[in-house]
Amino acid sequence: ASMVGEHIEGHTIIVNKSTMPIGSGDLVTKIIQEHVRPGNTFAVVSNPEFLREGAAVQDVLNPDRVVLGADEREAAEKVAELYSVMDAPVVITDRRSAEMIKYASNAFLATKISFINEMAQICERVGADVTVVAKGMGHDQRIGSMFLEAGIGYGGSCFPKDVKALAYMAQEADTHPQLLRAVMEINTDQRRRFVHKLQEHLGDLTDRRVGIWGLSFKQNTDDMREAPAVDIIRMIEQRGATVHAYDPAAMDNAKKLLPNTRMCASPYDAVQGTDALCVVTPGNEFKQADLGRVVEMMRTPLILDGRNMYDPVDTTAMGFTYVGVGR
Numbered sequence: 001a002s003m004v005g006e007h008i009e010g011h012t013i014i015v016n017k018s019t020m021p022i023g024s025g026d027l028v029t030k031i032i033q034e035h036v037r038p039g040n041t042f043a044v045v046s047n048p049e050f051l052r053e054g055a056a057v058q059d060v061l062n063p064d065r066v067v068l069g070a071d072e073r074e075a076a077e078k079v080a081e082l083y084s085v086m087d088a089p090v091v092i093t094d095r096r097s098a099e100m101i102k103y104a105s106n107a108f109l110a111t112k113i114s115f116i117n118e119m120a121q122i123c124e125r126v127g128a129d130v131t132v133v134a135k136g137m138g139h140d141q142r143i144g145s146m147f148l149e150a151g152i153g154y155g156g157s158c159f160p161k162d163v164k165a166l167a168y169m170a171q172e173a174d175t176h177p178q179l180l181r182a183v184m185e186i187n188t189d190q191r192r193r194f195v196h197k198l199q200e201h202l203g204d205l206t207d208r209r210v211g212i213w214g215l216s217f218k219q220n221t222d223d224m225r226e227a228p229a230v231d232i233i234r235m236i237e238q239r240g241a242t243v244h245a246y247d248p249a250a251m252d253n254a255k256k257l258l259p260n261t262r263m264c265a266s267p268y269d270a271v272q273g274t275d276a277l278c279v280v281t282p283g284n285e286f287k288q289a290d291l292g293r294v295v296e297m298m299r300t301p302l303i304l305d306g307r308n309m310y311d312p313v314d315t316t317a318m319g320f321t322y323v324g325v326g327r
Contacts, residue, residue, distance in 0.1 A: 001028045005035030005042075012042045013075050017049055019102050019162065022169055025069065025095040043075035046095045048102035053156060054220045063088045069098020103169075106162040107180060112147040113154045114186040120150035120326025121193070130326025131308055150326045152280060152306040153190035155217030155226040160187075190325075191228050194278070194306055195235040197323055201302055202275055206240030209299070211274040213267055213289075214281025214307075215258075216250035224253045228306075229280045233258055236278075246270035248285055268297060275300040282307040295319045 004014060014032065016025055029044045036042060046069035051059045066083045068090065070076040076092045083090060091101070120130040130150045138145025154160070163180055170177035202208055217227040224230065227250075233243050243261045247254065251263045264270040267285060271277050271294050279286060287309055295301045295318050303315060305324045315322040 001031040002035045005032035006037075008032070008036050008040045008042055010040060012040070013078055014042060014044045015047050015079055016044060017047055019048060019158075020099070021165060022096055022099045022103070025099060043070060043072045044095070045070040045075050045079050046098040047079060048098060050102070050105065053158075053218055053223060061086070066090045067098050067101050068092050069095040071095060103162050103166045106158055107166050107183070109147050110154055110159040110163050110187070111179065111183050113149075113159075114183040116148045116150045117153060117190050117325075118186050123326040128326075133326075150308060151190070152194050152228045152232065152325070153187040155228050156223060157225045160184075160226040191231045192235070194232055194304065194325075195239075198236065198276055198278065198304055199239070201304075201321065201323065202300070204240070205236060208241040208275045209273055210236055210241050210243050211271040211277040211298075212243055212245035212261075213247075213270065213277065213279045213286050214283060215245055215247035215254040216281055219281055219283040220249070222250040222253050224250055224257055227254075227281075229254070230257050232278065232280060232306075233261055237261070241275075244270045244272075244274065247281065248283060268293065272297050273299050276302040276304060278304045278306060279309055280306050282309050291315060291318055291320070 014028065016028060025044050025046045032042055032044070048067055050064065063086060066080065066086070066088050068076040068079055071094065073092060080090050080092065116130065116134055119133060123130040123133060134145070134148040134150065137143050138148055163183055167177040167180040167184070170180065198210070199205060212229065212233060215227060215229045216223050217225065233245065236243055237260055244264050245251070245254070245258070245261050246264045246267050246269065254261070255263060267289050277294065277298065291310070301319050302321045303310070303323065305322065308324045308327060310322070312322045312324060312327055
C-alpha cells in the first residue's frame with residue numbers, strides 16, 4: 001500500500017480483492033494517505049471475490065453477484081463499469097459492509113455443512129437417513145439443497161480461516177459468537193467421530209492396515225490446506241495402524257504432511273490386504289471403482305463412506321460391511 005501511494009499520479013482507484021479483517025480498507029486508506037504526494041487523490045474500493053476452488057474461471061465469468069464497497073459511491077460505480085458485460089446484480093455499499101459480506105457468506109455456508117452433520121449424528125441414533133432428510137429439506141426454496149451433504153466436515157483455505165477470523169473479530173468487538181464456535185466444534189467432531197466409527201468396528205487399531213481414498217480437501221484439486229484427511233490419518237496412525245492412501249492429484253503435497261503414510265499408485269493398491277477402506281474425498285475415480293474387485297482384495301471388507309458416495313444396499317450385497325454418515 002505504501003508503494004502504491006508513492007506512485008499515484010492524478011486520481012487513482014485502488015481495488016482491494018483480498019479477504020482481510022473488517023476495516024482493512026480503512027487501514028489501506030490510511031497507509032496510502034501517508035505516502036501519496038500532494039496534489040494526487042485516490043479512493044479505495046472493496047471488491048471481495050466469491051470463487052470456488054476448482055471452478056474459479058467459471059465463477060469469475062458467471063458471478064452470482066458483484067459486491068463493491070466504498071466511502072465514495074462514484075468510485076464504486078466506476079469499478080462497477082468493469083463488470084457491465086456480466087449479467088449479475090451489483091451490490092454497492094460502504095466498505096466495511098462489503099468486507100463483512102464476504103465473511104458472512106462463507107460463515108453461513110460452513111454453518112449449513114455443520115448443521116447437516118449434526119443432523120447426521122441425530123439420524124444415526126434415531127434410525128433416519130440423513131441423505132433422504134437433506135433431499136427433503138432441499139426442496140424448500142428457503143433452505144436450498146446446496147451444502148447439505150453430510151460427511152466429514154469442511155476444509156480448505158477459506159471456510160476454516162474465515163469462520164475462525166470472524167469469530168475472533170466478533171470477540172474483539174465484545175460480542176459472543178456462539179453459533180460460529182459451534183460450527184467449528186461440530187466440524188472438528190466429525191473427524192473424530194469418523195475415526196471412532198473405525199474403532200467401533202475394528203477394535204484396537206494396533207497393527208491394522210487402513211486404506212484411504214482421497215487426501216485433498218476437495219476433489220479435482222491438490223490442495224491439502226485444512227484437509228480433513230490429515231487429521232483423520234494422523235488419528236488412525238496414532239492408534240497404531242498403518243495407512244495406505246491414494247489421491248489422483250494431491251499425493252505429492254500430502255507426503256509433506258503425512259510422512260508415515262504410504263502413498264499408493266492406484267486405488268486398488270491402497271486397499272490390498274486392508275482391514276478397512278475409508279473414503280475421505282469424493283471423486284469420479286472412486287465412484288467408478290470396481291468394488292467387486294475391492295472386496296476381494298481386502299482382508300476385512302469394511303468400508304467407511306465419509307462422503308455417502310455409495311449405496312448401502314448395493315455395497316452390503318457385495319459383501320461389505322458398510323458404514324456411512326447419518327445413514
